[in-house]
Amino acid sequence: MSVLIIDYGMCNLGSVKRAFEECGASAFISDNPRDAEKASHLVLPGVGAFGDAMRNIVSAGWDVAIKKNVQEQNIPLLGICLGMQLLAEKGFEGGGEHQGLGLIPGEVIKIYNQTPATTFRVPHIGWNEILKKQDHPLLNKLEANTDFYFVHSYFFQASNSADVLSTTHYGLDFPSVVGRDKVMGVQFHPEKSSRAGFQILRNFLNFN
Amino acid sequence: MKGIGFNSWRRVGSLLPAIKVYNTRQVDELIIVDITASADEREPDYEVIDEIADECFVPLTVGGGVKSIEHIKKLLRAGADKVAINSSCFSNPELVSRGADLFGTQCIVVSIDVVKHADGRYECYKNSGKIPTGKNPIDWAREMELRGAGELLITSIHNDGTMKGYDIDLIKSITDTVGIPVIASGGAGKYEDMYQALTTAHASAVAAASIFHFTEQTPLEAKHYLRTKGVLVRKN
Numbered sequence: 001m002s003v004l005i006i007d008y009g010m011c012n013l014g015s016v017k018r019a020f021e022e023c024g025a026s027a028f029i030s031d032n033p034r035d036a037e038k039a040s041h042l043v044l045p046g047v048g049a050f051g052d053a054m055r056n057i058v059s060a061g062w063d064v065a066i067k068k069n070v071q072e073q074n075i076p077l078l079g080i081c082l083g084m085q086l087l088a089e090k091g092f093e094g095g096g097e098h099q100g101l102g103l104i105p106g107e108v109i110k111i112y113n114q115t116p117a118t119t120f121r122v123p124h125i126g127w128n129e130i131l132k133k134q135d136h137p138l139l140n141k142l143e144a145n146t147d148f149y150f151v152h153s154y155f156f157q158a159s160n161s162a163d164v165l166s167t168t169h170y171g172l173d174f175p176s177v178v179g180r181d182k183v184m185g186v187q188f189h190p191e192k193s194s195r196a197g198f199q200i201l202r203n204f205l206n207f208n
Numbered sequence: 209m210k211g212i213g214f215n216s217w218r219r220v221g222s223l224l225p226a227i228k229v230y231n232t233r234q235v236d237e238l239i240i241v242d243i244t245a246s247a248d249e250r251e252p253d254y255e256v257i258d259e260i261a262d263e264c265f266v267p268l269t270v271g272g273g274v275k276s277i278e279h280i281k282k283l284l285r286a287g288a289d290k291v292a293i294n295s296s297c298f299s300n301p302e303l304v305s306r307g308a309d310l311f312g313t314q315c316i317v318v319s320i321d322v323v324k325h326a327d328g329r330y331e332c333y334k335n336s337g338k339i340p341t342g343k344n345p346i347d348w349a350r351e352m353e354l355r356g357a358g359e360l361l362i363t364s365i366h367n368d369g370t371m372k373g374y375d376i377d378l379i380k381s382i383t384d385t386v387g388i389p390v391i392a393s394g395g396a397g398k399y400e401d402m403y404q405a406l407t408t409a410h411a412s413a414v415a416a417a418s419i420f421h422f423t424e425q426t427p428l429e430a431k432h433y434l435r436t437k438g439v440l441v442r443k444n
Contacts, residue, residue: 193266
């Protein structure tokens, strides 16, 4: 088993790697798409802006490598935070329209407040609970309404409710976990969510 | 180290074992500040932060002596999730805007230490409470928000370490002014103090140290207390 954490120049990957190691996995960080064929699992982390991220991913050739391994080799892929958002077809951060990886139908738009008369501050930073929408191996062994750590200003508006595994409430109900076949995404940071986060990672590692 | 009113520091023990304990004691986030760094003109200790970050599986904020973009970059690379800046903001407020632009507002926590003078007037202090700045915390908080701070950590120096409660008036005056999250710090002595900060003063979060270092009270019990009084807290 070998977990490849994709480095496309956008964020600190050390804590993601440490968390996987804490879960007993062998994890390595690489900025070379050719290394994808050595991996049993792919992880797409990310902190930052959609447009910048896709620019880096495409210019390095990661989009091709990811799609090849996911679609042809059936390798499980986990997107974390911005990484989950990149799975979408389009993102609208920064006032522009950017192409995503298009692995799960949907668009990434800014969080907004639908709940009347509550203090609403963006970005959504802090612990918040996920509400399971359907059973899925990625959510195994998690208690109802488990809390995870979120930091984001945009959310993944999924086109199909079948792809939404859990929602979270902040201003509105947004997908906190998405999944289609072996392509999965979590809006929160499992590597910063203590024991609950480890359970998500372990569940992901069990996909093979 | 823990102090009272930013004075009379007491040694609490070394850092790494404390981190491991906190990991299992259900704290939601950790804030580590090197309090003499600015006065000693020292750079942050990246090696120590790296070691700590390796054992920290909740968000980690690191501060103390942060003066430049280079410092912020190195701290984030060492494993900090957020960087707290205090003294440098007064001489170089551009650091906040540049930091927010380059790394995202969510990485930048502006830390504001406040003294309440005998006449009831509040003033911001820098360099671990040693140097007055002449600035009013409300105006300063507003300016830091405009500059791009993602969160504000407000510490009332006069209450810090006393375990007599947070300065509710101070915290509320700031949460009434800014739209970004405010973390209340300084004075927690019992769980009810935290409840007051989170409800009456509208803080988004509470930071505490003495109460956990020097009494039998625990973060888990604190969260249980808050939950029974209707405050949304992390469960697991």
